[in-house]
Amino acid sequence: MTENQPLILIVDDNSINIDLLLNILKGEYRFGIAKNGAKALAYLDRNKPDLVLLDVMMPEIDGFEVCTKIKADPLHKDVEVIFITALSDAKYIAKGFEIGAVDYITKPFKSAEVKARVQTHMSLKKMKQALNDQNIILEDQVQNKTTELQEMFNATVGGMALMAESRDPYTAGHQHRVAQYASDIARNMKLPDDQVEAIRISGLLHDIGKIRTPVSLLNRPGKLFTAEWELIKTHPVVGYKILKQIPFPWPIAEIVYQHHERINGTGYPRGLKGDEILLEARILAVADVIEAISSHRPYRPALPIESALDEVKSQKGKLFDEMVVDSFLSASGRITPKMPADAEPVRIEPAEETEMSPAEHSIRRIHARN
Ligand SMILES: [Fe+2]
Numbered sequence: 001m002t003e004n005q006p007l008i009l010i011v012d013d014n015s016i017n018i019d020l021l022l023n024i025l026k027g028e029y030r031f032g033i034a035k036n037g038a039k040a041l042a043y044l045d046r047n048k049p050d051l052v053l054l055d056v057m058m059p060e061i062d063g064f065e066v067c068t069k070i071k072a073d074p075l076h077k078d079v080e081v082i083f084i085t086a087l088s089d090a091k092y093i094a095k096g097f098e099i100g101a102v103d104y105i106t107k108p109f110k111s112a113e114v115k116a117r118v119q120t121h122m123s124l125k126k127m128k129q130a131l132n133d134q135n136i137i138l139e140d141q142v143q144n145k146t147t148e149l150q151e152m153f154n155a156t157v158g159g160m161a162l163m164a165e166s167r168d169p170y171t172a173g174h175q176h177r178v179a180q181y182a183s184d185i186a187r188n189m190k191l192p193d194d195q196v197e198a199i200r201i202s203g204l205l206h207d208i209g210k211i212r213t214p215v216s217l218l219n220r221p222g223k224l225f226t227a228e229w230e231l232i233k234t235h236p237v238v239g240y241k242i243l244k245q246i247p248f249p250w251p252i253a254e255i256v257y258q259h260h261e262r263i264n265g266t267g268y269p270r271g272l273k274g275d276e277i278l279l280e281a282r283i284l285a286v287a288d289v290i291e292a293i294s295s296h297r298p299y300r301p302a303l304p305i306e307s308a309l310d311e312v313k314s315q316k317g318k319l320f321d322e323m324v325v326d327s328f329l330s331a332s333g334r335i336t337p338k339m340p341a342d343a344e345p346v347r348i349e350p351a352e353e354t355e356m357s358p359a360e361h362s363i364r365r366i367h368a369r370n
Contacts, residue, residue: 005030006122007047011040011066012055012084017107021053021084024111025118037061041069044076050125051118054101056085056092064099071100080121084109161204164211168218171207174291179203182287185324188331189283198250199280205252206259206284209239233268236260255280259288262319282321286312286328289320 008025009032012018018033025031032047034040036058043049052070056063063083070076081101085092088106096104102124103117161175183200191199210218213235217228224232236257243253258281261267263274267285277285293308309329316325 003030006050006125007032008118009034009040009043009047009049009052011035011037011052011058011063013058014055017055017084021114024114029118037063037066040066044070044073044079049079051121052079052081053084053118054081056083056087056096064095067096067101068099080125082117082121084114157201157204160208164205164208167211167215171218171295171297174295175204175207177291177295178206178284178287181290181328182283184331185283185287185328186280189323189327191279194250195280198248198252198255199283201248201250202252202255202259202280202284203287205243206239206256206288207235208242208256209235209237211242212238233260237269251278251280254278255284257281259284261285263321264318266319277321279321279324283324286320286324290328 005028007030010018010021011034012021013035015035018035022031032043032049034043038061040052040054041061044052052067054063054066063085067081067083070079070081077100082103082105083096083101084105084107086107093104093106102121105114105117165172165175179200180203182203183196186196186199210232213232217224217232236259240253240257243256246252255278257269258272258277261270261272261277261281262285263277263282265271265273267277290308290312293303293311294305296302312320312325312328316322
């Protein structure tokens with residue numbers, strides 16, 4: 001007898017029956033013996049048999065109750081149970097299967113039948129175990145592959161963001177910070193994790209269309225001619241065209257397309273209004289302007305966070321979605337933008353419209369240029 005042989009627990013209050021079964025099955029298995037239900041359950045607490053051959057009619061705890069308890073216990077529910085009993089009425093046989101037994105043998109039984117049925121169930125159990133083991137291996141492999149792909153995806157998106165930003169050192173980190181603020185606002189709005197992730201990815205890539213904007217325009221201090229503004233304003237469309245090629249599980253290209261649209265229809269490129277603009281893009285718009293106002297640009301200095309807060313408050317319901325602004329304001333303590341380490345205020349260009357303060361003027365320009 002070896003440890004590798006399957007273990008069978010024989011439960012019967014009649015020693016003659018136990019000896020009979022031992023005699024039939026000897027050689028191929030190891031055995032445990034219990035002469036009543038309580039002892040059977042106690043045996044299961046210490047051992048893990050592959051199969052239980054269970055008598056039904058026993059004093060105190062009968063076989064049906066033992067089987068019910070085995071199947072209700074998460075530690076033992078996988079142990080297979082075969083009833084061996086003199087109760088041959090169909091209703092008892094049905095009950096035996098109902099409470100979880102895999103087989104029901106009636107007495108008097110034939111040796112060959114018991115041997116064959118036990119062997120069949122042992123083989124089935126082995127196959128089930130092999131299948132489970134295989135499933136665990138496959139699940140591990142899928143999990144590892146998924147993690148690998150997720151890391152590769154994040155690195156690719158990060159690389160794309162960096163590629164766009166590397167052309168303009170003044171906006172380095174802009175997209176990462178926008179992604180951070182936008183996902184913080186989205187989480188504060190209690191949006192589902194999947195939607196928050198879509199917003200984060202859109203934030204990381206929202207200005208990728210600037211890859212086609214001449215560097216000389218991106219970081220040039222001073223006024224831009226109308227034609228130059230128009231060129232900068234093509235970046236949402238360019239971003240859309242680049243991103244729509246990628247089969248993201250979210251509408252990233254469309255969100256990026258809409259990130260300069262404004263609630264009152266004064267945004268670009270399509271002048272969408274209100275709910276025509278995706279919620280993700282409305283969130284991105286607020287995060288984008290907050291980050292832009294509080295960061296240094298070659299054509300204006302970084303402005304204090306109060307300017308950003310005032311701006312979104314004053315434009316709530318006009319340029320920006322009310323719900324998104326409220327969410328940002330209620331969480332602004334937690335998602336206050338951080339000034340870039342190298343932020344250095346520079347000369348402010350004269351305002352184009354004289355009634356505006358330099359700060360107001362800068363903010364107006366941010367909506368178009370950022
Ligand atoms: Fe933009």
